[in-house]
Amino acid sequence: MTRIVAGTVGGRRLAVPPRGTRPTSDRVREALFSAIDALLDLSTARVLDLYAGSGALGLEALSRGAASVTFVEADRTAVSVLKANITTVGLRGTSVVHGKVAGFLAGEPTPYDVVLADPPYAADVAADVTALSGWTVPGALVVLEQSARAADPVWPAPLEPMRKKKYGDTVLHWAEHPVE
Template sequence: MKNEIRVIGGRFRSRKLRFPDAPGLRPTPDRVRETLFNWLRNDIEGARCLDLYAGSGALGFEAASRGASKVVQVEQDAAVCRALERNRALLNAEAVEIVQVEVRRFLAGEGQPFDLVFLDPPFRQGLVVPCCGALEENGWLSSSAKIYLEAEREFRLDGLPLNWRPLRGGKAGEVGYHLCERTFFR
């Protein structure tokens, strides 16, 4: 891997962004990102987005490129955060905010509602379901938020909040990806 991603569409289209080696960091593959943003084409403009386990920043920068009004990227690793900051400056991506903190600690705080959440934690560490619960319980989701989950291929949607409706999903190599929608208040 070259430790480089390319923004697929929008204002930053074709711009290349670099990121460091870090344990568990694997950018969302281009094909999966393209599929996801095709699914979300009517939901991005003006959306408030939360990018958890931001890593390379592929999902958050793609959302900012396509017109999200705000993108908060949450990442624990200091070197990865420095790369996110460099990429934000390179793109002059004013809508992007980078927060260096462990994701579960961030989600334990007082929430502010987001329209779209990207949740792409390191694989096989059991992080998806607890994070989904914290998103729902701590006020991080707007009433009809969409939540993108990326996990190991064998991940099943069991244990997600009952008011989340799966919309679409797929598999690519070792990756399973799913788009859910919050359907009512709890």
């Protein structure tokens, strides 16, 4: 089990898929959303949660006031758990896409204010990171969670690297879509 750290449903427990996912720790989620809160107004933000797993990142964003979240997850069991978690927390503004991130990003881009990507640590996500071009609005933030041993991402234009923060074996890579 994991939980929503803060916001309107803070403390609510979330189920996690029995295998194949690694939920972001409470400590990392708290640091992530404290930083996001300092950088933009979540109340109007459209959030894209890639490799959603249990939905903990996107549901945390909704609990903290995000306008909407689109979850993308390929694993059927994880999608079932994700949908159950959405029902459990009772927050509106969700959309679940059952499919591979690469397939979703190959579609027509819909710009988002925040993109959260928490792929499996062993996954090669270089092509998915490159495909993010066109999926962000000016002023948007993109956060990629990876193993601290993984290579730094190469961000596509217009995204620019912003910061990198390590938490034990986890690293958050931040990029921004500059406002012209």
